[in-house]
Amino acid sequence: MSIQNDQNNVDQDSEIQDTEHLEQQDNDLIDQFFSSQGMTIPADYKSGFVAIVGRPNVGKSTLMNHLLGQKLSITSRKPQTTRHKIVGIDTREKSQAVYVDTPGMHKKEVRAINKMMNRAAHSALRDVNLVLFVVDGHKWTQNDDLVLEKLKNAEMPVMLVINKIDTLEDKKMLLPLIQERTKLMNFVEIVPVSALRGANLDHLRESIEKYLPFQPPLYSMDQVTDRSERFLASEIIREKIMRQLGEELPYDLTVQIESFKTEESSINEKTGKIKPPCTFIDATIFVERSGQKAIVIGDKGTKLKKIGMDARADMEKMFEQKIMLTLWVKVKGGWSDDERALKSLGYSDI
Ligand SMILES: Nc1nc2c(ncn2[C@@H]2O[C@H](COP(=O)(O)OP(=O)(O)OP(=O)(O)O)[C@@H](O)[C@H]2O)c(=O)[nH]1
Numbered sequence: 001m002s003i004q005n006d007q008n009n010v011d012q013d014s015e016i017q018d019t020e021h022l023e024q025q026d027n028d029l030i031d032q033f034f035s036s037q038g039m040t041i042p043a044d045y046k047s048g049f050v051a052i053v054g055r056p057n058v059g060k061s062t063l064m065n066h067l068l069g070q071k072l073s074i075t076s077r078k079p080q081t082t083r084h085k086i087v088g089i090d091t092r093e094k095s096q097a098v099y100v101d102t103p104g105m106h107k108k109e110v111r112a113i114n115k116m117m118n119r120a121a122h123s124a125l126r127d128v129n130l131v132l133f134v135v136d137g138h139k140w141t142q143n144d145d146l147v148l149e150k151l152k153n154a155e156m157p158v159m160l161v162i163n164k165i166d167t168l169e170d171k172k173m174l175l176p177l178i179q180e181r182t183k184l185m186n187f188v189e190i191v192p193v194s195a196l197r198g199a200n201l202d203h204l205r206e207s208i209e210k211y212l213p214f215q216p217p218l219y220s221m222d223q224v225t226d227r228s229e230r231f232l233a234s235e236i237i238r239e240k241i242m243r244q245l246g247e248e249l250p251y252d253l254t255v256q257i258e259s260f261k262t263e264e265s266s267i268n269e270k271t272g273k274i275k276p277p278c279t280f281i282d283a284t285i286f287v288e289r290s291g292q293k294a295i296v297i298g299d300k301g302t303k304l305k306k307i308g309m310d311a312r313a314d315m316e317k318m319f320e321q322k323i324m325l326t327l328w329v330k331v332k333g334g335w336s337d338d339e340r341a342l343k344s345l346g347y348s349d350i
């Protein structure tokens, strides 16, 4: 037994050494990147993790995209659009903010997928330097209370971001609203914004920077996310489905990328023409019931065709190359209430 314990210790030690080694390699890469840009990392450089939390539909993903200046996280008018945590990295000359967009925290934990989404959102609160608690300036709900209760016990600084101020009928309502929200808990700051219109986001960025610790960047300067192209492709397809379909079924479907292959550019031997690189993506849309399959496909396949066209256009923009997308729709009953099926479909609660 004791020998085994010793052995375990040895393994743990070598694991720690390996991690240190990898960290050193990462730091070297970051240094190299800065010097290749003719820059050295300033001694007072700041970086850190910023969790973006709140109830569904308040505009968390819209906010992250607009802070980054690029579309990364999917958005829609329907609540519970975001199902996975997604990191967005905003690297600037003096600071690097690593945002973590999260699924909206909500009360109705009916199915396994809802529980998983809530757990993923809660887990984002671990080890971050700052929390942005996003609320809708227009309305406060029970789910906002739920998030508030969770954050009251948090040890890290919490900043309240009052979003959608463009929807306030009378701008004079803003000051009393801020005063009212000040009473909720000890926020480090309250910042009103319109994520969609980009209003007051420079001010928000400056406020966020204050709470980042002095340290070198955590990711290299050209990295925008921690997610793979496969993940981003599946999310784009899900967004197009959510936007194309009405209230019928948005929560009962998920997307899995079956294959993702890039063909490098080549020269056609007969014509001598250069064929540009192209990525071939095959994806399956899983629904719960056969009736839902018919809805996704639409009359004579029109819905699925439109979903595919819109998704392809976004992918070509994101991946900056030609995309060939093939979509399939399959019925897989019970996937959204089955933890094991969820995990195999790429869902995670951490
Ligand atoms: N008018 C207005 N609409 C906004 C603003 N920010 C976001 N929205 C809209 O609000 C809806 C929800 O936005 P999302 O960014 O998907 O919200 P979310 O908080 O990420 O939602 P979940 O992922 O479901 O938790 C979308 O229709 C957005 O266009 C804003 O500043 N003003």
Ligand SMILES: [Mg+2]
Residues within 6 Å of the ligand: 060, 061, 062, 073, 074, 075, 081, 082, 102, 103, 104
């Ligand atoms: Mg979202």
